[in-house]
Amino acid sequence: MTCCHNYFATTEGGEEAFSVDVSAITYGAGCLAEAGEQARALGIGRIALFTDKRLATTEHVEKVKKSLSAAGVDYALYDEVKVEPTDVSFQAATRFAAEAKVDGFISVGGGSVMDTAKAASLYTTYPADFLAYVNAPVGEGRPVPGPLKPHIACPTTAGTGSECTGVTVFDLLSMKAKTGIASRMLRPALALIDPLTTHTLPKNVIACSAFDVLSHALESYTAMPFTRRARSKTPGERPMSQGANPWSDLGCREALRLAGEFMVRAVNDPADHEAREQLMWASTLAGIAFGNSGVHVPHGMAYAVAGLVKDYQPEGYPGDEPIIPHGMSVIVNAPSVFRNTACACPERHLDGAKYLGADMRGAGNDDAGEVLGGRIVELMKASGIPNGVGGVGYGAGDIGALIEGTLPQQRLLKNAPMEVGAEQLKTMFEGALSYW
Numbered sequence: 001m002t003c004c005h006n007y008f009a010t011t012e013g014g015e016e017a018f019s020v021d022v023s024a025i026t027y028g029a030g031c032l033a034e035a036g037e038q039a040r041a042l043g044i045g046r047i048a049l050f051t052d053k054r055l056a057t058t059e060h061v062e063k064v065k066k067s068l069s070a071a072g073v074d075y076a077l078y079d080e081v082k083v084e085p086t087d088v089s090f091q092a093a094t095r096f097a098a099e100a101k102v103d104g105f106i107s108v109g110g111g112s113v114m115d116t117a118k119a120a121s122l123y124t125t126y127p128a129d130f131l132a133y134v135n136a137p138v139g140e141g142r143p144v145p146g147p148l149k150p151h152i153a154c155p156t157t158a159g160t161g162s163e164c165t166g167v168t169v170f171d172l173l174s175m176k177a178k179t180g181i182a183s184r185m186l187r188p189a190l191a192l193i194d195p196l197t198t199h200t201l202p203k204n205v206i207a208c209s210a211f212d213v214l215s216h217a218l219e220s221y222t223a224m225p226f227t228r229r230a231r232s233k234t235p236g237e238r239p240m241s242q243g244a245n246p247w248s249d250l251g252c253r254e255a256l257r258l259a260g261e262f263m264v265r266a267v268n269d270p271a272d273h274e275a276r277e278q279l280m281w282a283s284t285l286a287g288i289a290f291g292n293s294g295v296h297v298p299h300g301m302a303y304a305v306a307g308l309v310k311d312y313q314p315e316g317y318p319g320d321e322p323i324i325p326h327g328m329s330v331i332v333n334a335p336s337v338f339r340n341t342a343c344a345c346p347e348r349h350l351d352g353a354k355y356l357g358a359d360m361r362g363a364g365n366d367d368a369g370e371v372l373g374g375r376i377v378e379l380m381k382a383s384g385i386p387n388g389v390g391g392v393g394y395g396a397g398d399i400g401a402l403i404e405g406t407l408p409q410q411r412l413l414k415n416a417p418m419e420v421g422a423e424q425l426k427t428m429f430e431g432a433l434s435y436w
């Protein structure tokens with residue numbers, strides 16, 4: 001506890017308060033059947049049901065449709081959501097929602113589906129040039145003017161935590177870069193989380209999602225303490241990426257413990273429903289946590305790793321376009337990042353390793369980066385994740401482009417526990433080329 005206590009020591013001109021914003025959550029096996037009643041309770045009469053082509057024919061979407069109909073909620077189905085959405089796919093979804101004249105949204109799917117519903121709700125409620133609300137410096141970073149229509153987010157993967165956050169991420173095709181929109185207004189009105197949805201997911205989808213959870217928790221836990229950020233002039237100016245704080249720590253610790261215990265089982269045994277359901281709970285906890293603290297460098301580097309994809313195609317993902325799934329694009333960077341950030345807050349890196357189940361015998365502060373990085377690598381190997389950035393198609397000659405693609409992600413880089421610029425990113429990418 002001493003480290004945690006000291007970690008939040010006040011600093012000259014630094015923030016003294018932190019904010020906690022959480023979506024309303026309903027969690028439990030079979031709760032998708034509540035979708036209709038929950039929509040009615042939110043005052044929704046006609047709802048846009050967002051999903052993707054693969055999920056549209058599953059029992060999960062069927063259950064939601066039936067529930068909506070039974071509750072007398074009219075729905076308009078949109079199953080054209082693109083996995084790893086783009087500005088073009090966001091705008092297509094927005095046109096659909098505008099024409100459908102709905103007063104609410106329900107998304108059934110992974111991060112891509114939930115993020116697309118957030119964007120469609122934003123641009124139909126407050127129409128503007130597409131780049132208006134997009135994070136600066138890529139976009140204008142204009143604040144979202146007010147509340148959006150109610151959105152019920154129903155995750156079907158245990159990963160992104162998007163059901164609990166005010167962030168939406170997409171590829172801006174003209175710049176070949178991943179970017180996003182961040183606002184408390186984007187946070188869904190209700191997260192309806194049914195762990196039964198994870199039972200049928202392919203191995204690789206479980207692995208990528210689980211590593212996204214793991215990294216959300218580790219990055220939140222090792223983020224810059226909120227007390228080191230300059231004090232906000234007004235409560236409204238306090239960013240969601242406010243840094244590590246005592247609230248987000250709670251979710252991170254338990255999410256890491258669950259990921260360390262259940263991840264490998266969930267990936268390697270499709271019949272291990274207990275393990276898959278425990279990962280869904282870990283995902284929820286990590287989502288609540290990082291939605292109030294923010295992630296940092298592994299996610300910042302992931303924007304470039306995913307955005308500059310060459311010809312990598314993972315098993316278990318639909319379509320024939322090259323793609324590096326989000327959780328994979330994050331975790332290939334993570335061991336190298338934590339080996340480099342450990343010097344900034346070694347106790348927190350040691351804690352992270354301990355919660356993940358690492359062998360801590362004889363480990364001291366000087367070993368923190370190696371112990372944590374080594375434990376992540378162990379889990380990657382046991383889950384069939386590619387061997388670092390090199391394993392998804394990059395070589396030493398690509399590092400310059402990867403650094404250029406990461407530097408615009410200042411919201412994330414500034415949330416790191418130490419200063420991270422081009423020089424540090426070079427070291428981190430070099431260390432991430434291969435791990436074994």
Ligand SMILES: [Fe+2]
Pocket residue numbers: 160212216299326330
């Ligand atoms: Fe993530």
